Amino acid sequence: MRLYRFLNAEYGLLAIRERRLRISRINELNDEFEFIGLALKRKADRLELRRVREHVNGHTGIICMSKRWSHPLMWSHYGASYTGIALEFFTFPTRVREVEYVTKRPTLQTFECRSLEDVGEEHLKRLFRMKFDAWQYEEEYRFFLPLENGEEIKRKVHYFLPFSPHLELKSVIVGPRSGVTRAQVAEALGGMAGSVETYRARADFDDFKVVKNMQESMWK
Template identity: 35%
Template sequence: MKLYHYMDEVFGLKNLSNRRIKASTFDNLNDPFELLGIETSTPNIRLSLNKMKLDVSRKFGILCFSKIWSNPVQWAHYANNHKGICVELDLSNKEDTREVKYYSERLKSNLIYDRNFPLKLLLSKFKHWEYEQEYRTIRELNNFEKEDGLYFQPFNENMKLSKVIIGCQSKLTRSQVESSLSAQEQGVEIIYSRPAFKSFEIVKYQNK
């Protein structure tokens, strides 16, 4: 399964050189409704959910991917206004990576009695995030590499780098990206992107 991960230009080159992508914790994601996607007007439920979110954030990390690289909004939000890069990753363990579901309303509070309640919350987001077509891998933090208080997932047999896409407003050159690749990734395809001529999409720059 091929999925995509966006990075800015500075950390993008550094992560390529170190053969890895960054993992996040749930308390540092950009959606304040993470793990709080059920109706919480009842104080006890609200208290329990906030405690659960804190506990999960201390124990678990998350890798965020997209099914596509053509959406300009994602480039703007996650790749420094199209100045960064997007990497294509070939993930062989499909059971380890799950698709996010999107909802127009918060889930009913009685979901807490469902045995799949924690997983459903982990994979639920507001419908307005649907453009991201997100997939997630969730693991205990001790399964990631740690550096300067941050967590990283190295490239390996289950997550191989297969392509690097340079943002349409990036000043990075193909040679800069090539020089950041390790020996294991030499030969990986590197392409430039551009705005499409007939749609609101980002596409491959064929002549560059």
């Protein structure tokens, strides 16, 4: 399947050049309800669920991608206000989990549990890919990855997923407002330049979506 990762121009080019994507820590995600979306009446249960999130944060990371690259809000929110880059990858469906969007926070009854103690591993896996449906425009898929072989960069440990046949770069889409040049993309791609499609995007003339700019001469 094809999935898209949005990045600002600097980190987009760096990801291409280094042939890897940075794995996010769970506590770095931009939704406060991540992994703790279960509606719980007891304060002790809410604190316990947060402790579970902290435990998972210590050993598991996440890479979030979108099913499509044409949504304007994705470019606005994750593509640095249209100045960034979208990277298209091929990956196998078994490697990712599709996000489930819900209108209301699930309860213990939703999971057919009488207490928090009844919440098992399968319930938690579902909770970890569940989001409020206001985020539905993202059409999100998630890689859940072990935090292994960390690399210290600027006094902070980071984790990465290398490009591979399981995460194969297929195209580089430069945002409509981006100053990234064709030469910069080619330099970052290096030996991959012949097998990776590159193009600039633009706002569609008829619809609220972002599309490929067919006028290649407009991208220097």
